[in-house]
Amino acid sequence: MASPLDQFQIKPIVSLGRIGNSEIAFTNSSLFMMLVVLAIGVFFMMATAQRSLVPGRLQSFAEMLYEFVANTLKSAAGKEGMQFFPLVFSLFLFVLTANFMGMIPGSFTVTSHIIVTFALAMVVFLTVIAVGFAKHGTHFLGLFVPGGAPALLVPFLVVIEVISFLSRPISLGMRLFANMLAGHIALKVFAGFVVSLGALGIGGILGATLPLGMIVALTALEFLVAFLQAYVFTILTCVYLNDALHPGH
Amino acid sequence: MASPQKTGTEVPGGSADVGFPPFKTETFASQLLWLAIFFGLLYWMVSKVFAPRLTDVIEGRAARIARDLDDAAAAKAKAEEAGLAYEKSLADAKARAQGIAQAKRDEVNAAVEARRKALEGDLAAKLAAAEAQIGTTKSRAMANVEGIAAEAAAAIVQRLGGASPSKGDLDAALKAALKA
Numbered sequence: 001m002a003s004p005l006d007q008f009q010i011k012p013i014v015s016l017g018r019i020g021n022s023e024i025a026f027t028n029s030s031l032f033m034m035l036v037v038l039a040i041g042v043f044f045m046m047a048t049a050q051r052s053l054v055p056g057r058l059q060s061f062a063e064m065l066y067e068f069v070a071n072t073l074k075s076a077a078g079k080e081g082m083q084f085f086p087l088v089f090s091l092f093l094f095v096l097t098a099n100f101m102g103m104i105p106g107s108f109t110v111t112s113h114i115i116v117t118f119a120l121a122m123v124v125f126l127t128v129i130a131v132g133f134a135k136h137g138t139h140f141l142g143l144f145v146p147g148g149a150p151a152l153l154v155p156f157l158v159v160i161e162v163i164s165f166l167s168r169p170i171s172l173g174m175r176l177f178a179n180m181l182a183g184h185i186a187l188k189v190f191a192g193f194v195v196s197l198g199a200l201g202i203g204g205i206l207g208a209t210l211p212l213g214m215i216v217a218l219t220a221l222e223f224l225v226a227f228l229q230a231y232v233f234t235i236l237t238c239v240y241l242n243d244a245l246h247p248g249h
Numbered sequence: 250m251a252s253p254q255k256t257g258t259e260v261p262g263g264s265a266d267v268g269f270p271p272f273k274t275e276t277f278a279s280q281l282l283w284l285a286i287f288f289g290l291l292y293w294m295v296s297k298v299f300a301p302r303l304t305d306v307i308e309g310r311a312a313r314i315a316r317d318l319d320d321a322a323a324a325k326a327k328a329e330e331a332g333l334a335y336e337k338s339l340a341d342a343k344a345r346a347q348g349i350a351q352a353k354r355d356e357v358n359a360a361v362e363a364r365r366k367a368l369e370g371d372l373a374a375k376l377a378a379a380e381a382q383i384g385t386t387k388s389r390a391m392a393n394v395e396g397i398a399a400e401a402a403a404a405i406v407q408r409l410g411g412a413s414p415s416k417g418d419l420d421a422a423l424k425a426a427l428k429a
Contacts, residue, residue, distance in 0.1 A: 008270035010280070022278035029276075030283035037287045041294055048302040053310055066303040086296030094291055113270075115277045116284055123288075181271065 004188035008112055008181070029116075032108045036097045065093070069234060076238035077245055084241050087127065091120060092234040099180060099226035103219070111229075112180040118173035124237045125169035132244040143247040172236055179229045183222045190214045399423055 012025035047062035102109025
């Protein structure tokens with residue numbers, strides 16, 4: 001029987017060569033990244049083709065997504081935050097679509113690899129730093145000095161703030177990665193129970209209904225998690241971008 | 250976004266098929282490359298095509314709604330203004346009609362009054378004339394009465410006394426009698 005970890009295995013489809021120890025290849029992960037972007041592209045191409053005053057179904061849905069992300073961004077980072085809208089919207093759509101595409105049986109979940117989620121988190125983190133320094137210069141460092149703190153405590157607080165700032169991309173990437181990974185492993189493990197119990201004869205088949213019910217419940221939960229983690233990733237991105245725009249506490 | 254990822258991962262197993270797939274560092278370069286390509290493509294599409302299109306549609310609709318609301322408010326104001334103008338012209342017309350009616354009434358009243366005055370004057374003059382005529386007739390009658398009374402008195406005295414009274418006595422007696 002296949003290991004629950006097999007679904008995360010990266011398999012080259014077309015090898016392009018090697019750099020040191022790393023093989024550069026178009027893999028199943030690359031394929032699903034492409035499918036994610038393709039799905040988003042096709043959907044939005046169709047949804048925004050008409051640009052009608054009274055939207056159809058597709059356009060309504062596209063506008064709903066737009067306003068959902070725009071409202072999240074505006075409430076976290078204010079009106080100026082809208083300059084980051086393309087980035088935040090791209091992140092949301094990519095993570096959401098990748099999460100949902102991973103729910104198709106037999107597919108590959110792009111966001112279940114830490115390097116992908118961490119890279120996306122680093123995009124946010126580096127954007128925050130670049131924009132923060134570009135907009136505020138050294139004032140951006142005021143982010144690390146909590147206002148109104150006693151002078152004696154300031155050095156400690158600055159250390160804590162710096163650590164918490166540096167841990168942001170790690171926690172941001174880790175959260176998404178761990179949620180997707182754990183959910184998919186749990187589904188596979190319970191599915192494995194169904195198969196192994198079913199092989200034990202009539203009693204086993206009856207016993208297998210229990211993990212089967214679990215799979216149904218977990219699948220529903222995983223759909224929720226798929227959306228929720230995309231939303232959490234987006235809202236935290238907005239909160240971090242707010243720091244770049246308004247570093248004062 | 251390519252550099253610092255390798256530091257965060259310690260690899261438990263090295264070979265291709267054993268170990269935990271997300272922690273296999275040899276797959277990282279490939280994943281990062283394709284992520285950069287496809288996420289870059291997505292970002293380009295969103296920032297150059299989809300976001301501007303959606304912004305246009307949504308802001309265009311908001312602007313259209315605001316404009317329509319403004320138009321409606323302007324039309325309402327105009328309608329209210331027209332209503333006020335109508336009421337004002339109605340009130341003016343009523344006032345003018347009342348004015349005209351009043352003027353006509355006054356005119357008619359004045360004419361009637363004048364006619365009445367003229368009639369009254371006429372009647373008064375006729376009355377006065379009639380009274381004057383009555384007066385003259387009366388005084389003429391009275392004069393005749395005196396003559397008749399004198400003649401009658403003279404005849405009575407002659408019949409009773411046999412002698413005809415003198416004219417002077419008769420007049421004196423007559424005057425005294427008439428005075429009584």
